[in-house]
Amino acid sequence: MIFTGPHAPTPVPETAFTSFVLEHAGRWTDSVALVDLAGEASFTYGELVAGVRRVAGALRARGFGRGDVLALLAPNVPEYPVVFHAAASLGGTVVVLNPLDTTEDLLTHLGGAGAVVLVTSEEQAARAAELVAGSKLREVVVFGQAPGATPFAELLGHDGPADGSVSDPASGPASGAGASNPVSGPVPVVAVDAASDVVALLHSSGSTGRPKGVMLTHRNMSANVLQTIGGAPLDEGERVLAVAPFHHAFGLIMVMNASLRQGATVVTMPRFDPQAYLQAIQDHRITRLYVVPTIAVLLARSPLVERFDLSSVRTIVSGGAALDPEIARLCAERLGCRVGQGYGLTEGLVSFMQVEGSPAGSVGRATPNIEFKIVDIATGRALGPGQEGEVLVRGPHVMKGYLDAPQATREVLEADGFLHTGDLGRADADGELFLVDRIKELIKYKGQQVSPVELEAVLMTHPKVADAAVIGVPDEEASEIPKAFVVVREPVTAQEIMAFVADRVAPYKKVRQVEFIDAIPRTPVGKTERRSLKERERAAR
Structure with a gap:
């Protein structure tokens, strides 16, 4: 039996991902899109669009173009999406890296991806020489200043055109044959094949073994953002606290890009600290929190919470791991807000999201455009409501595959498009998914x-x-x-x-x-x- 969710199918645009995310930026030109905790670094939506254009021009002037790879190694800062979309708008791939990884891990990821430009923070710049020596990197750009690195301000100040191969979406198609790109504002976007060109490369261990590069196309990412909006929409004027790392699918897709698509203000937090986190909610009047269960426990039980005004919070969305229903209940009661959770994986994020009335313990129902089934682990036979087996999902958000790992890709992706999640679960007659255990061992x-x-x-x-x-x-x-x-x-x-x-x-x-x-x-x-x-x-x- 194949299950679907309560949402009507949503068309996924066959456009470049940057065109999709910034499509409505012109509506909020003077509204703050991104700001750091101290309020010292910020971009309005108008400045975000202009920044993407200028940085894209600077990258193009350096020879960066379609098919090239830029690596981002940084904590959550307002400049992060500027760099991401500048590279993406040129048809490049962005490999997002975890600053907590070892230098050996980073060299493996950089080498596998073939990255030619690294954009990083001052704190990480000390590792730059070693990373350059062991990879194909030809330039290091730093947010701030560091010896031997190009200051990001130099890219942001670029005022030359990207060049003739870059089209202005305001003047015509830029994203595949006949596709329109209604971006408000002059964001340069090269023609891409949205269904096959990889825009983001993240790393996941899959079911076992060392991390593999997860290839997400422009269409995959747009579908994921649409599924986020369908399952957990933001209202006008919302303020989102971005503590989920942008190098993680949760932070990159649900927090950063889905928020920008909807015109929210994203307040970036480079690292989690309980007191600073609560202070940020109070100071910035945060309305939406995206959390992992660890943070939910803090909100539900820590005495620190009583010292801050968190009354602005309307909704908490939990992801990354299963949320204890009791913790969810305590959070909702203490903060007077709605608490829900979703479920997905790097290879296919935002597959499920709780809706109003979802039973306790459920991770929700399928988000827009998602089909799923429960299959017998031994035989692969599809099972019905109430029967336990492996959860498989299918939809436009499912990855293109693992980078340079065709066998590993075949092991998780069926010919008909269903992705093996490696999780044991069951669905009820309404299509609510309940996870029982992980078959995979992560x-x-x-x-x-x-x-x-x-x-x-x-x-x-x-x-x-x-x-x-x-x-x-x-x-x-x-x-x-x-x-x-x-x-x-x-x-x-x-x-x-x-x-x-x-x-x-x-x-x-x-x-x-x-x-x-x-x-x-x-x-x-x-x-x-x-x-x-x-x-x-x-x-x-």
């Missing part, structure tokens, strides 16, 4: 994806470790934390093991608990039986 730590396989590989390089396995264990604050089960060759402390791993991975990937055991449970073919370890963990609690 750990969700504060909304970040952590691969157990990657951590196990690090653990196995410790000279005193004979065998190891990693699972995610529940944690109220972080949703899940990585726990290692370790078989040792000789005595070693848990602290030594955790420190060893922490020195070799990004901070969010650290092992946070260690248990020593006699043997790792494995299948006859040698695969780790994580379910056995999870059962052991549940029994011990």
Whole structure:
């Protein structure tokens, strides 16, 4: 059985993504589009459009064009979408990178993507020389000043034309054969094939293994924004606090681009700090919060909340991991607002969103243009309401595929367009989806994806470790934390093991608990039986 949601199908424009996002910018020319916490850096919608045009011209003057790749390595700042859309408007691909990743991880991502320009922050610029030496990068641009880097202000001040290959959408088609581009304002947009040209490259571990590049086309991204708007629309004049990282699909699509499409004011927050977060809500009169469950716990239970005026908040949307229904209820009661959650994955975000009346525990119903089915894990047979199996989704938002990984792509994308989510769930007769467990083994730590396989590989390089396995264990604050089960060759402390791993991975990937055991449970073919370890963990609690 194939399930659909309550929304009527929504046409997805076959236009360049920048044209779609900034289509109505002319309506809000003098309204603030982006502002930092201190109010020192900001762009009105008119300035945003002009900034995209100028930075695009500067990039084009440097030889950047359709098919080239720009890397963005920065926290959430007002300049982020200017750079993203400047590159996208030229037909380029933007690979968004996590500042918390190790230099080794970043070099792998840069090399795989073939990035030629890196735009980064002053804090990250110290790594630039090493990143340039190990990749195809030919220029580093920095928000601010840094030795050997081009100041972003130089690009923003560019006043020359992009060149004759760039068309002004106000003067005609710019996004494929016969397509119109009704962008308000002079944003240059080159012709692209919206269905096949990749505009964004994010990284996801998929079901197992090291992160893979997720290729999202212009059409994928536009569809995702439409699904966000259909499932969680913003009213006129809303103010959104952007703490979900723009390098993550949640932040890039739902927070940044869907908000700009709807004319909201986006207040950027470079890193999460509880007191600063609450202060920002009060100072900027934030109306919409996009949160991960960790932040929802803060809002529901922290005594800090009582010190701030959060009465401006109308809606909270949770994503990144499952939200406890009790935490959702406490948030709603404490702040006097609506709390909902959605579900998706990097390969196909905004697949589900709770609607009014969604039962507790549901992640919602399918968003516009989405079909889904529940299939038997062993046979692949489609199941009916109430039956548990793997969740598969299909729609225009589903990725083009994994970068340079055709086999991995075939493993998750069926020929008919259905995407394997790796999640176990069931749907009721109304199409409400309930997630039961993850078939795939990723750990969700504060909304970040952590691969157990990657951590196990690090653990196995410790000279005193004979065998190891990693699972995610529940944690109220972080949703899940990585726990290692370790078989040792000789005595070693848990602290030594955790420190060893922490020195070799990004901070969010650290092992946070260690248990020593006699043997790792494995299948006859040698695969780790994580379910056995999870059962052991549940029994011990």
